[in-house]
Amino acid sequence: MLKIQNLHASIDGKEILKGINLEVKPGEIHAIMGPNGSGKSTLASVLAGKEEYEVTQGEVSYLNKDLLDLAPEVRAREGIFLAFQYPVEIPGVTSVNFLKTALNQIREHKGLDPLDAVSFLSLMKEKMTLVDIDKSLLHRPLNEGFSGGEKKRNEIFQMAMLEPKLSILDETDSGLDIDALRIVANGVNQLRSSDNATIVVTHYQRLLDYIVPDFVHVLYNGRIVKSGSKDLALELEEKGYDWIKEEVNAV
Amino acid sequence: MAVRSIKLENLQQEFQAFEQTLNGEKNSTLHELRKKSLSTLHELGLPNSKHEDYKYTNIARQFSKVFSYATLPYSNTLDKEIEELLATNREANSLVFVNGNLSEKHSTLIEEDKFKLLDLSYAYKHFPEAIEEYFNDLGPEKLDGFEELNTSFAKNGVFIKLENNVVIEKPVVLYFIKDTSAGEVLTMPRNLFLVGENSQVKITEMFHTFGDHKSFTNTVTEIRLAKHAVVDYYKIEPDRTAAYHIGHTNVTQSDDSVFNSVTVTLGGSMIRNNLSIAMDGEHCESNMYGLSILRDDQHVDNNTTVDHLKPNSYSNELYKNILDDASTGVFNGKIYVRQYAQKTNAFQSNRNILLSDDASINTKPQLEIWADDVKCSHGATTGQIDQDQLFYLRSRGLSEESARAMLLYAFAHDVLDNIRIDAIRDSLDGVISTRLNKDF
Numbered sequence: 001m002l003k004i005q006n007l008h009a010s011i012d013g014k015e016i017l018k019g020i021n022l023e024v025k026p027g028e029i030h031a032i033m034g035p036n037g038s039g040k041s042t043l044a045s046v047l048a049g050k051e052e053y054e055v056t057q058g059e060v061s062y063l064n065k066d067l068l069d070l071a072p073e074v075r076a077r078e079g080i081f082l083a084f085q086y087p088v089e090i091p092g093v094t095s096v097n098f099l100k101t102a103l104n105q106i107r108e109h110k111g112l113d114p115l116d117a118v119s120f121l122s123l124m125k126e127k128m129t130l131v132d133i134d135k136s137l138l139h140r141p142l143n144e145g146f147s148g149g150e151k152k153r154n155e156i157f158q159m160a161m162l163e164p165k166l167s168i169l170d171e172t173d174s175g176l177d178i179d180a181l182r183i184v185a186n187g188v189n190q191l192r193s194s195d196n197a198t199i200v201v202t203h204y205q206r207l208l209d210y211i212v213p214d215f216v217h218v219l220y221n222g223r224i225v226k227s228g229s230k231d232l233a234l235e236l237e238e239k240g241y242d243w244i245k246e247e248v249n250a251v
Numbered sequence: 252m253a254v255r256s257i258k259l260e261n262l263q264q265e266f267q268a269f270e271q272t273l274n275g276e277k278n279s280t281l282h283e284l285r286k287k288s289l290s291t292l293h294e295l296g297l298p299n300s301k302h303e304d305y306k307y308t309n310i311a312r313q314f315s316k317v318f319s320y321a322t323l324p325y326s327n328t329l330d331k332e333i334e335e336l337l338a339t340n341r342e343a344n345s346l347v348f349v350n351g352n353l354s355e356k357h358s359t360l361i362e363e364d365k366f367k368l369l370d371l372s373y374a375y376k377h378f379p380e381a382i383e384e385y386f387n388d389l390g391p392e393k394l395d396g397f398e399e400l401n402t403s404f405a406k407n408g409v410f411i412k413l414e415n416n417v418v419i420e421k422p423v424v425l426y427f428i429k430d431t432s433a434g435e436v437l438t439m440p441r442n443l444f445l446v447g448e449n450s451q452v453k454i455t456e457m458f459h460t461f462g463d464h465k466s467f468t469n470t471v472t473e474i475r476l477a478k479h480a481v482v483d484y485y486k487i488e489p490d491r492t493a494a495y496h497i498g499h500t501n502v503t504q505s506d507d508s509v510f511n512s513v514t515v516t517l518g519g520s521m522i523r524n525n526l527s528i529a530m531d532g533e534h535c536e537s538n539m540y541g542l543s544i545l546r547d548d549q550h551v552d553n554n555t556t557v558d559h560l561k562p563n564s565y566s567n568e569l570y571k572n573i574l575d576d577a578s579t580g581v582f583n584g585k586i587y588v589r590q591y592a593q594k595t596n597a598f599q600s601n602r603n604i605l606l607s608d609d610a611s612i613n614t615k616p617q618l619e620i621w622a623d624d625v626k627c628s629h630g631a632t633t634g635q636i637d638q639d640q641l642f643y644l645r646s647r648g649l650s651e652e653s654a655r656a657m658l659l660y661a662f663a664h665d666v667l668d669n670i671r672i673d674a675i676r677d678s679l680d681g682v683i684s685t686r687l688n689k690d691f
Contacts, residue, residue: 048646049642049645049646050642051642052638071645071651072642072645072646073645073646073648073649073650073651073654075646076645076646076647076648077648081646081647082646084643084646087643088637088639088640088643090640090643090644090658090661091661091662091665092660092661092662092664092665093644093657093658093661097657097691098644098647098649098657099647100691101649101653101657101691102644102647102648102649103648105648105649105650105653106648109648141661158647162647162648
């Protein structure tokens with residue numbers, strides 16, 4: 001589904017990603033862990049198409065297309081979803097309003113008819129229960145005055161609405177209390193299928209108790225320096241990141 | 252003073268010509284006021300760009316080129332356009348002026364029995380005292396040549412009077428239409444709105460120009476709110492053509508009154524709106540909103556003054572500009588809090604989005620506070636469309652065009668939603684949706 005080869009990316013002339021290799025197949029969950037500043041969020045942003053980042057080298061193919069060639073909205077319409085670490089507040093735009101437009105532009109891209117108001121609302125109702133999100137929140141300006149937990153829940157709600165093939169969760173657990181974490185993880189798990197894949201970017205292991213990964217990768221200094229099973233995450237939780245840094249720096 | 256003003260060369264001849272149209276009125280008190288204003292105007296001239304308040308808006312230069320002060324006769328050429336305008340807001344008390352004169356056939360009064368809504372010249376014949384009492388007793392800034400010019404030639408305009416405890420249900424909509432198909436047109440409407448105790452009314456002033464020649468407007472509106480009065484005042488400038496407009500709205504509020512204003516500018520060559528509010532009462536509330544969406548080389552200048560004269564009042568101000576191409580904007584917001592006006596709350600915000608490298612904005616908040624127990628704040632922001640917001644929407648599948656339109660539309664609606672006349676807000680929504688390429 002997704003194949004990243006030797007990906008280098010920089011921002012303002014500073015190289016952040018220094019040769020990432022990663023392959024994700026349908027049905028898989030990959031966790032990307034690593035210390036602060038290792039490039040985790042940069043990788044997520046580059047995959048979603050954030051234009052401040054310049055890809056200087058390497059290739060990313062997604063469903064046999066050159067992903068780096070696609071505008072952010074085309075990536076979204078082709079099934080890529082980024083749950084933001086810091087969802088932006090947009091005054092005056094309600095979730096309901098913008099999701100309807102987004103969904104219908106995605107449907108148009110797929111050659112489907114737009115959803116009418118009734119079908120849209122019933123879809124919304126169905127997905128709202130997934131993340132236990134309050135209806136009134138969706139009629140308020142997007143993320144404006146939302147608590148940290150409400151913002152993250154709203155991200156997963158949007159994910160549920162848009163039914164992506166490849167979801168990238170960028171530090172979705174940061175700032176979540178344990179109850180909110182369970183709700184969010186539960187939502188993600190219910191959306192899992194053999195056709196879609198998930199990349200979970202996180203600093204801590206805790207989220208992975210609830211969203212169990214097939215693979216865990218450690219990103220350090222712009223490269224994936226170690227890959228393993230979910231046990232690697234437990235090891236990191238126990239021992240921290242210093243031993244990885246030492247290993248890498250020794251080489 | 253000489254370097255800061257522009258003299259109008261043919262003023263005296265034009266005034267004499269104007270006097271010929273007044274018939275028997277030449278001996279009235281009103282005419283004495285006109286002559287007094289004229290002589291002040293001779294002294295002052297019109298403020299040019301050396302004048303601090305007109306630094307970025309040299310509209311006096313445009314007016315100094317004006318040809319003739321006589322009103323051009325109106326033929327029926329615009330009947331179709333006027334009917335279309337009126338059709339958007341049928342449920343209203345409307346007065347229609349074309350080239351400065353009342354067009355009775357287009358005007359409608361559906362609540363005639365409840366209040367007075369008249370052409371000023373007619374009103375003066377019947378209630379001279381009411382007009383003389385308030386006439387030219389302007390707000391805190393009394394030395395503007397444009398107001399003196401307006402007073403010198405004041406004849407037509409709108410007189411509104413609500414007695415105490417009257418609620419006008421339907422909006423009052425005033426159309427000031429210029430037909431420039433036969434040549435340049437200058438109009439100087441003079442409006443006086445007197446709103447009695449505990450009375451309520453929503454008033455809209457609309458300025459339209461039809462035709463290929465330039466139009467010039469120098470308007471003065473005085474609004475008096477008695478105790479507990481509630482007035483909504485909307486000023487809409489949809490002009491697309493070569494319109495030069497300077498307008499003065501001078502408001503005086505008494506105790507417990509509420510004044511809500513929304514100024515919307517969607518075009519015009521050079522637009523200057525002076526809004527001046529004297530909060531001469533306790534527990535008054537004043538909300539001032541402005542929205543300008545300009546393109547090409549259009550220019551708008553919103554100059555507002557709020558003068559807190561008494562304690563315990565509240566004022567809130569939000570002006571927004573969306574400027575494309577080489578259009579320019581100016582915002583100057585003055586807030587005065589007098590020593591006696593303790594417990595004042597006064598807030599001001601000016602927010603601007605520049606859509607092009609050639610567009611520009613000059614913004615200047617000006618707070619002068621003599622009282623010590625007050626809450627005041629002001630802020631101004633200028634920038635492009637927020638890139639993080641844009642990316643967020645695109646990352647959900649919205650095209651860049653849709654995402655931009657959605658953000659601008661939301662930015663504009665923040666102001667537009669304060670218009671509490673559905674028909675007017677909806678029709679502006681239509682215009683703005685088209686202008687911002689709304690496709691959702």
